[in-house]
Amino acid sequence: MSSGTVLFDEEFRQRLERLTLLSRRVLAQSLVGEHRSRHRTFAAEFADYRSYTQGDDFRHIDWNIYARMESVFVRLSEANQDLTVHLLIDSSRSMEWGEPAKFFYARRAAAALGYIALNRFDRLVATAFSDRLLATYGPTRGRGRILGLLDFLGELQPGAQTDIDAILQQYSLRTRRRGDLLVLVSDLLPPGGYQTGLRALLERGWQIVLIHLLDPRELDPTLRGDLELVDQETDDRLPLTPAPDVVERYKGLVAAWCEEAETFCKRRGIDYLRVQTTWPFETLVLGYMEQRGLIS
Amino acid sequence: MTILQPLALGLLVLLPIIILLHMLRVRRQQLAISSTYFWRAAMREIREQPRLRRPPLTLLLLLQLLIAALIAFGLGRPAVQGVLAGGEFQASHTILLLDASASMQATDVAPNRFAVARVRAEGLLNGLDPAATATIIRMGVTPRILYSGDDLGLARAALGRAQPGAGAADVPEAMRLANSLVKPGIRNQIIIYSSLDFPPDAADLRPLGPIAATVKFEPIGGPAPNRAITVLSARALPGVANRYQLFARVSNFSGDAVTPVARLSADGITLEPRQLRLNPGAQVDLRWDLPPGASRVEVRLTGADDPLPLDDVAQLILPGQSSRRIALVSAQPDILKRALEAIPGTVVQVIPPKSYSADVQAAVTVFDNLLPDQLPAGGVLAIHPPAASAHLPSEGDSSDTKITRIQGNSRLLEAIDAANLAASVTINQAQRLKAPAWANEVIGANSGPLLLEGSLGSTPVVALTFNLVESNLPSRVSFPILMANIVNHLAPDALPTVVEPGRPVSLRTTAQTNTITFQRPSGSAERFSGGGGLVTFADTEEAGRYLVTETLAGSTTPRERAFTVNAGSDVESDLRSPRAPRVNDAPSGVVAGGPTRGREIWPLLALVALGILAIEWWVAHR
Numbered sequence: 001m002s003s004g005t006v007l008f009d010e011e012f013r014q015r016l017e018r019l020t021l022l023s024r025r026v027l028a029q030s031l032v033g034e035h036r037s038r039h040r041t042f043a044a045e046f047a048d049y050r051s052y053t054q055g056d057d058f059r060h061i062d063w064n065i066y067a068r069m070e071s072v073f074v075r076l077s078e079a080n081q082d083l084t085v086h087l088l089i090d091s092s093r094s095m096e097w098g099e100p101a102k103f104f105y106a107r108r109a110a111a112a113l114g115y116i117a118l119n120r121f122d123r124l125v126a127t128a129f130s131d132r133l134l135a136t137y138g139p140t141r142g143r144g145r146i147l148g149l150l151d152f153l154g155e156l157q158p159g160a161q162t163d164i165d166a167i168l169q170q171y172s173l174r175t176r177r178r179g180d181l182l183v184l185v186s187d188l189l190p191p192g193g194y195q196t197g198l199r200a201l202l203e204r205g206w207q208i209v210l211i212h213l214l215d216p217r218e219l220d221p222t223l224r225g226d227l228e229l230v231d232q233e234t235d236d237r238l239p240l241t242p243a244p245d246v247v248e249r250y251k252g253l254v255a256a257w258c259e260e261a262e263t264f265c266k267r268r269g270i271d272y273l274r275v276q277t278t279w280p281f282e283t284l285v286l287g288y289m290e291q292r293g294l295i296s
Numbered sequence: 297m298t299i300l301q302p303l304a305l306g307l308l309v310l311l312p313i314i315i316l317l318h319m320l321r322v323r324r325q326q327l328a329i330s331s332t333y334f335w336r337a338a339m340r341e342i343r344e345q346p347r348l349r350r351p352p353l354t355l356l357l358l359l360q361l362l363i364a365a366l367i368a369f370g371l372g373r374p375a376v377q378g379v380l381a382g383g384e385f386q387a388s389h390t391i392l393l394l395d396a397s398a399s400m401q402a403t404d405v406a407p408n409r410f411a412v413a414r415v416r417a418e419g420l421l422n423g424l425d426p427a428a429t430a431t432i433i434r435m436g437v438t439p440r441i442l443y444s445g446d447d448l449g450l451a452r453a454a455l456g457r458a459q460p461g462a463g464a465a466d467v468p469e470a471m472r473l474a475n476s477l478v479k480p481g482i483r484n485q486i487i488i489y490s491s492l493d494f495p496p497d498a499a500d501l502r503p504l505g506p507i508a509a510t511v512k513f514e515p516i517g518g519p520a521p522n523r524a525i526t527v528l529s530a531r532a533l534p535g536v537a538n539r540y541q542l543f544a545r546v547s548n549f550s551g552d553a554v555t556p557v558a559r560l561s562a563d564g565i566t567l568e569p570r571q572l573r574l575n576p577g578a579q580v581d582l583r584w585d586l587p588p589g590a591s592r593v594e595v596r597l598t599g600a601d602d603p604l605p606l607d608d609v610a611q612l613i614l615p616g617q618s619s620r621r622i623a624l625v626s627a628q629p630d631i632l633k634r635a636l637e638a639i640p641g642t643v644v645q646v647i648p649p650k651s652y653s654a655d656v657q658a659a660v661t662v663f664d665n666l667l668p669d670q671l672p673a674g675g676v677l678a679i680h681p682p683a684a685s686a687h688l689p690s691e692g693d694s695s696d697t698k699i700t701r702i703q704g705n706s707r708l709l710e711a712i713d714a715a716n717l718a719a720s721v722t723i724n725q726a727q728r729l730k731a732p733a734w735a736n737e738v739i740g741a742n743s744g745p746l747l748l749e750g751s752l753g754s755t756p757v758v759a760l761t762f763n764l765v766e767s768n769l770p771s772r773v774s775f776p777i778l779m780a781n782i783v784n785h786l787a788p789d790a791l792p793t794v795v796e797p798g799r800p801v802s803l804r805t806t807a808q809t810n811t812i813t814f815q816r817p818s819g820s821a822e823r824f825s826g827g828g829g830l831v832t833f834a835d836t837e838e839a840g841r842y843l844v845t846e847t848l849a850g851s852t853t854p855r856e857r858a859f860t861v862n863a864g865s866d867v868e869s870d871l872r873s874p875r876a877p878r879v880n881d882a883p884s885g886v887v888a889g890g891p892t893r894g895r896e897i898w899p900l901l902a903l904v905a906l907g908i909l910a911i912e913w914w915v916a917h918r
Contacts, residue, residue, distance in 0.1 A: 097330040189331045218330060225354055228324040231332040238332045239324055240339065249338035257334070 090186035092162030098215035130159030168197025304371035370901035395490035437798025461837025462863035463797030484509035492874035521550025524607035524869035548574035607864030626664030659787035675786025690727035694743035701740035726762035
C-alpha cells in the first residue's frame with residue numbers, strides 16, 4: 001500500500017489533471033499568481049471600501065463617496081496573488097490503521113493538493129510529522145517538481161506516537177508569509193491533543209485547512225466476539241466483548257469528538273473537512289473547494 | 297436408527313459444561329485498532345464486563361460442541377438400517393460353552409480336543425457380525441464365565457487364555473448358567489464344544505426345563521480307546537508304624553486287550569514295574585507295600601501310547617509327614633485312643649494326668665476328666681471336666697440327660713444322623729451347667745449342654761460334659777465320626793493327601809501364620825495372608841502335585857506340605873461312547889428372529905470427530 005508505484009499510478013495522475021485548485025490568496029509582494037484571494041487590496045477590480053488612513057495612495061480615494069458623505073474612503077479590489085501551500089501530513093502509527101490505511105489515503109490527498117498547487121505555480125512545502133517533524137519537501141514551485149513530490153510522499157513511512165499540539169506549535173514558528181495556507185491531514189488521534197497547536201497557528205496568522213481522516217469502522221465499528229483491542233499507536237490493550245450498549249456509547253463518544261473538532265474549527269475560521277478513507281480523493285478535493293466557497 | 301448403548305448418551309452432559317467453560321473462560325482474539333481511547337471511555341461509562349455472560353457464539357465453541365456431541369453419540373453406538381447400512385442383520389447373542397474337562401486333553405485329534413474346540417469357537421466368533429454379543433463359558437468342575445459382551449476381540453482373547461482342567465464338566469450347571477444369560481427379545485444360540493463324554497445323569501438336561509435359545513452341540517474328537525489309573529490310595533499297615541500299603545486300579549477303556557507296564561516310584565526312586573494284561577473293558581487292582589518313610593509315590597503306565605496321557609499317571613502324598621499329633625491326657629485312655637487313632641493322618645500320644653505339663657506340643661490335646669486352667673497350644677477337647685474347672689464350672693452331675701436339643705447344622709455333626717443320635721445315645725450322668733459365654737451348645741439336655749464348642753482366647757475348645765464310660769456313645773457308629781469331626785474342627789489345617797479335581801481345599805491359619813502359598817503343578821502360585829482365618833484354595837483343576845508353603849512369624853523355615861490331584865476317573869477316562877446331552881426338543885420362549893439392528897456407524901462418527909478436531913485445532917491456533 002505504501003509503495004510509490006501503487007500509491008500514484010497513471011490513473012491517479014490523470015485524475016489529478018482534471019482538478020483545479022482554487023484558493024484564496026493574499027497579495028504577494030511581487031509575484032502574482034493565478035489564485036483569487038479574500039484579502040482586499042488596492043486594485044482596479046472593485047471589492048470593498050475602507051476608511052482612509054495616513055499613507056494610503058491618494059489615487060485610490062473614491063471622490064464620489066467623499067462628495068456624498070464628506071468622508072474619505074479608499075477603494076479596495078481583489079487581486080490575483082502568489083500562494084504558499086504547506087502540507088502537514090500526520091505520519092503517526094494510528095494513521096497506519098484502516099482499509100485502506102489512513103496514511104495511504106493521507107498521502108494520496110496530499111499528492112492531489114500538492115499536484116494542483118504545483119500545476120498552478122503555487123509554492124509548496126510538504127512536511128511529515130509524528131512525534132517530531134520528519135522529512136520536508138520544498139519549498140518548491142512549478143510543474144517540474146511534481147514527480148519529486150510524488151517520490152517524497154511515496155517514500156514516507158509511518159513513525160511513532162504523535163503529539164499534534166507540540167508539532168503545530170513548533171511549525172507555527174516557521175518563517176511564513178502572511179496568508180500562507182496550511183493544510184493539516186490527520187486523524188487527530190490520540191484525541192484532545194490538537195487544539196493548542198491550532199490556536200498557536202492562528203495567532204501567527206496562518207490560514208488553516210484541517211482534513212480530518214476517519215476510517216468508516218471508527219465511526220461505525222463492526223466488532224464481534226471476545227476481543228483484546230490493541231491500540232495501534234500506544235500499544236494499550238483492552239479486553240472487550242462488545243455489548244450493544246457499549247458499542248452505542250462508543251459511537252456517541254466518537255461523534256461528539258468529531259463534532260467538537262468541527263465546532264472548534266468553525267469558531268476560529270479553520271476550514272474543517274471530515275473525510276472517510278473510503279471516499280474517492282476527488283471528493284476530498286471538491287469538498288475542500290466547496291468548503292472554502294470557491295465552487296458551488 | 298438404534299442406539300445400542302444409550303447410557304453413553306449421558307456424555308452429552310459435556311455440552312453444557314463446554315458452554316459453561318466458554319462463559320467463564322474467554323479466549324480473546326487480538327485486534328489492532330487506531331485507538332482504544334473511546335472504547336475504554338465507553339466501557340468505563342457503561343459498566344465493568346461481567347465474568348459470567350451470555351455464551352459467545354464462536355466457531356471454536358460450535359466445533360467443540362460438535363466434537364463432544366459426536367463422541368457421545370458415537371459411544372452410544374448408533375446403528376442404521378437399510379441402504380445406508382449396506383444391509384440388515386438380526387441382533388444375536390451367542391453363548392459358547394467350552395468343555396474344559398480332562399477328556400478334552402485327549403490327543404485323538406491334533407493337537408488335542410481342547411485346542412480344536414478353541415479353534416472352532418474362534419472361527420465362529422470371526423463369523424459373527426461385529427455388533428453381535430458373545431458369552432464364553434468355561435465348562436469345568438465349576439462353570440465360569442470367561443467373557444460376556446459385544447467386543448469380539450476381547451472374546452477371542454478370553455478364548456485364547458482358556459485352559460482345560462483335570463476334572464469333569466458340570467454340564468447341567470453350565471447349561472443353567474447359559475440359560476440365565478439368554479437375552480430376551482433377540483436371537484440366542486448356545487453352542488457346546490465338547491467331547492461329549494458325559495456321565496448319563498449329566499447328559500440329560502431335560503430337568504432344566506425349556507432353554508430359551510437354539511442349542512447346538514459341536515462334538516470334538518471321536519470314540520477313542522484309552523487306559524487309565526482310575527484309583528490310587530494308601531492305607532496304614534495295621535500294627536506297623538509309618539508303613540503304608542498302596543492301592544491302584546488300572547482300567548482298560550477299549551475294545552482290545554492292552555498290556556501296559558505299571559511303574560511305581562517312591563520319592564523319585566523307581567521301585568517295581570509290573571507287566572499288566574487288561575482284557576477289553578477290564579480293570580485290574582494293584583497293591584504294593586511301600587517302604588518305610590516313603591512320603592510321595594507315583595504310579596505311571598507305560599507301553600503303547602494312548603490318546604489321554606493325563607490319566608496314565610497318578611500321584612499320592614502319604615500322610616506320614618503331615619500327620620496331626622494328638623495328646624491324650626487320660627487315666628483310662630483305651631476308648632478314646634482307639635477312636636482317635638482311627639482318624640487318618642493322626643498320631644496319638646497318651647499322657648497320664650500326673651505327667652501332663654502345659655508345654656505339650658500337639659495339634660489337639662484331649663483332657664479326659666480334667667481341664668487345667670492354663671490351656672496348651674493347639675485345640676482342646678475337654679471330656680467331663682471337673683466341677684471346679686475354671687473354664688467350665690458345673691453344679692455337679694445330673695441324671696436328666698436325655699438329649700433334647702441338637703444343632704444339626706453344626707460342623708461337629710457333619711455326616712451324623714442327628715435324629716438317630718438323639719434316639720440311640722443314652723447318657724447316665726452329665727454335668728449340670730449353663731453354657732459359658734465363650735461356648736455354643738451343639739447337643740443339649742435338660743441338665744444343660746452335653747456338647748459345646750467355642751474358643752478360649754485363640755484356643756478352639758470342644759467339650760463333652762459327660763464321662764464316656766457313663767454313656768453308650770463310644771459303641772455307636774457315629775462316635776468315630778464325631779471324634780473325627782471334632783479333631784478336624786480343632787486342627788483343620790491338616791491337608792488331604794489327595795484331592796478330586798476342582799474340589800476346594802481349606803486350611804485354618806493360626807495367629808502365627810504370615811502367608812500361605814499354594815503352588816500349582818504348572819508352577820504358578822496363589823498367596824493368601826494368614827492371621828487366624830480360614831483359607832480356601834479352589835483352583836485345583838490342574839492334575840499333579842500342589843505344594844503348600846506356610847510362613848510363620850518368628851520362624852525362618854517355612855512349613856511345606858503337599859497334596860495331589862489325579863485326572864483319571866471312570867467318567868473322564870472313558871472316551872469310547874460320547875453322548876450328546878438331551879435337551880427339551882421344543883424349547884418354549886425361543887425367539888426365532890429378533891428385531892433387526894443395522895450397521896453400526898460409530899467408526900464413521902469417530903472419523904468425522906477426528907476431522908473436526910483437526911479443524912478445531914487449526915482454528916484455535918491460527
